[in-house]
Structures are given as C-alpha cells and as structure tokens.
Amino acid sequence: MSSLILAHTRYQALEQLRVPIGLLASSLFPAISMLAFVVPFAGGDPLAATTATGSMMLIGAMSAALMSLSISVSQDREQPWNPYLRTLPAGPFPRFAGRILTTMGMMLISVIPVLVIAGLFTEATITVPRLLLGVAAVLVSSIPFMLIGLFIGFAMPSKAAIAVSQILFFPLAIVGGLMMPLQVMPAFVETISRFVPSRGAGELVWWLATGVEPKVLPLVTLVIWTLVAGAAAAWAYRRDEGRRFS
C-alpha cells in the first residue's frame, strides 16, 4: 500500500513540478503580498510582523488547497486517463493520499519565500519550536480548505472550479483577517470573520507561532467547517462516482 501511495505522490508531484505555474502562483502571491503589505506597514513591530508572516503562510497554503487542488481534480475528471486509472488494481485511497501529500508539499514550498522575506526585511522573531509549531498549524488548518477544494473539484467542471475557487479565495482571505489585520477593518467584518474558516485557521497559526491567546469561537467554527466540508467532499465524490462508474 505504501509503495502505491509513493507511486501516486511521485506521479502527482511530477505533474505539478513540470508545469510549475500552480506552484508559482501559490508561492509568488503570498511573497508579493508580504513585500507590499507586511514589510512597509508591520515590518517594524516584532509581534505584528510575526503574526502577519503567519497569515501570509496561510494564504499560500489556502491558495494551494482551494485553487490548485480543486482545479487539478476537476481537470483530471475530464481526462479519458481518469477511467483508465480506475482499471488499475488500486482503490481510491492511494490517489487521494497522493493528492493530499503533493498539496502539502506545495504548501511547504510556498512557505519558504514568505519566511525568507520575514527574516530579511521585518522584525519578525520566532524560536525554532514555535516556527515548527506554526508551520504544522498551517498544514493542519489547511485541511478544511483542502476538503472544500476537493468538494469543488468533484462537484464542478474545471471552468467553473477555476472561477468558484478564486471567488471563494479572496473574500475568505480578507474576511479572515489574513490580508490585513482585523483591527484596521470595520467592526462588522470582525463579527462576520468569526464564522469563516480562514479566521479560525488564522487564530490557530497566530496562537502557535506567537503564543497570543486565541479566540475560542473561530476555533470552534473551524472544526465545524472541517466536518461540513468533509461531508460535502465525500458526497461530491460519491455522486461523481455514481454518475460515471455505476
């Protein structure tokens, strides 16, 4: 089984690396945002800079989870290669695992430029254990976004998936307080943000990276989003299977 997961991960990773535009998008965008927003406005304050660096890492992870995953899943479904893969002697698990591991790999790569910029151009400070905790928090809190990405990928044709994932991505990033701190935004945004998964993900990352006490409600919301997105992704997967392979 593990050799099959490895084979599928290798296959997915090669596809991503040979057409690196997706990888570029998920690493370039947070790096640019970092230079444009974080360095000039929060770079001088160690806590603000560290928090903002966590947010930007999360943005890169969200982009890989929501956009790259949904688009690659929906595009693969449209290829005649996909039914062939189902005739190979493996269940759906190795392929899923391959996708998730590849997406996590993309996230880890997208984190690097953000960390480099934070280290060179801001006053952000962090200890090694906190850094590892922060990166782990990014990976864990990206799970609901991966599930949403899978839901979109299995439920929609690729053209719709491209549009919908982008439409979701930016409002989620902004309302969640990842693009700029919630303190500078109107009060009602802060109220709404408690109910979006990106806020909860942010709280988790900020907490583990800086030690600042998190708000509880957004964390609960994050868990609920994970469960709902998991159910939705499973439903979309089964519906798609039922349509094409029953």
Place this chain on the structure above:
Amino acid sequence: MTVLARTVEVTRRYGSTLALDSVSLDIRPGELVGLLGPNGAGKSTLINLFVGLRRPTSGTVEVLGGSPADPLVRRGIGVTPQESGLPEVLRVGELVDFVSAHFPDRADRSELLARFDLGDLVKRQIGGLSGGQKRRLAVALAFAGNPRLVFLDEPTTGLDVEARRALWDGIRAFHAEGGTVLLTSHYLEEIEALAQRVVVVGQGRVLADDTVQAIRDMVGVRRVSLVAAELPELPGVIAHHREDGRVHLVTADPDRLVVELVRSGAAFSGLEIRPTSLEEAFLAITAKEASHV
C-alpha cells in the same frame, strides 16, 4: 479454470437506453477473441463491465474467478488507456513505472518498451510523442503487469500499416505465450488477422459467436461484382457499393440475383461471384438483425 472471464445474462441500461440485453459470454484461457459490432452496439459497455468501470444492471460479470470491482482481481488484467489522455508532462519511462507499481508481477521495462518499438523513447516526455508512438505506449501499458487477460479497445485505430503490423506482432507474441485477449477493432482485417473467435454484437445482443471461418460460412453470403452503368432494383441485395467503375453486391442468393439481372435486360459485363470477406459477413449479420426489428 475453464473460463477466464464471463458474463451471465448481463443486462445494462443507461436510463431508458438498453445497452446490453441479457448477454452471456465466456472467454476461455488462451483465446484471442475479436469483438465486432457497429457503433452503439454495446462493445464498449461490455468491455467497461469486464474491466470494472461499470456495473451491470442485472446479471453477473466474473473475471479470473472474482468480481472486476475487486482490485486484487484486476491485478490479472491489462487495459489500454485512450492515447489522447496520456499525461503529457510525464516521461515514457516514468509512466511505465507508475503503472507497473500497481502490479506484483511486473514486466521488465526495457523489454516491454522494446516489444512495442519504444526502446529509445524512455526519456522522452509523452506530450512530444507522435500519435502512433502514443498509441503504442498506450497498448504497451496493458502489458505492464504481466496480465493473464488483456482488453484492447481499438488498439490500432489511426495507425499506419507498418505501425499496425508492429503492434499485431506484439499482441501475437503475448498470445503465443498463453495470454488471453479480447479485442475490438474498426478494422475487420485486424480481427481476421489476429482473432480465432469472433463475437458479433448488435443492439445489445450477441448475434453470432464462432470462428472467423464459420462466421463467414454461416451467413453464406456471396459477393457479386460486375461493371454496369445503371442497375435496376434487384432482389436480396444486403449491401452494395461502387468502386473503380465496378458495382459490388452482397447477397445470400447469388443465383437468383443473376437470373433477375439478366431478365431485367440491363447491360453489364465482367460478372464475378466470390466468397465474402468477414466485413461482408458482418454486414449481413447486422442487416439481418435490423430487418427483424
């Protein structure tokens, strides 16, 4: 095991469309079976049932003593992907490795590629291959796991004559070593060249199932060809076409046709009556079936 794969009274519907209507078919070890039928006859549905892509509406499908829905059963079969969908960015060798990784018993990569004349393309990206090379790679993938039973859906469509013959050699070599093949093809010549047994399907049913020779004889149709500018309506003509000034008529009763032809007083020359090819037999079977409905 006397039967390698079979369907027992399998019916398959897509909504209100009946794709297969109570089809029972046995494939025995070592056979090379050609599956013939017009588009929409149910060939693809039958193959999809055998490889586990579809489930029957009723009846059972059995492959290597188990269900094709079971991945362990599918370790013993080989399937050809459509070459248009091969992942373009991977290299030939990487793709073969990826497919092989699914099987406990793997064909040697360089040997496999050499057998399909792809030996020097291991490092090439698939997107850069020609159509014929992709097609050969797609067929080669069916053999990556040293299968006992291979399903080839139109393996040589779009290939030139030389490439087609190279592929035929690969398929024959597999069969000679005891492998079993179920093959569909647009080219009747291909079925005649490779298959010993022919299964003709039409409108979701098995219309005929016998040796190539027997199918030809069974329908007993003959080809009457002649040179004529214009012909009257003639009885018993199953199919007709014009080629290089000659008219070819396929009929089950050539004697009566010739009598009627002479009686009509139409001018003609160069009359020939010959046994039919498989293609003509096939047309006769499916035409007969259509007239019943």
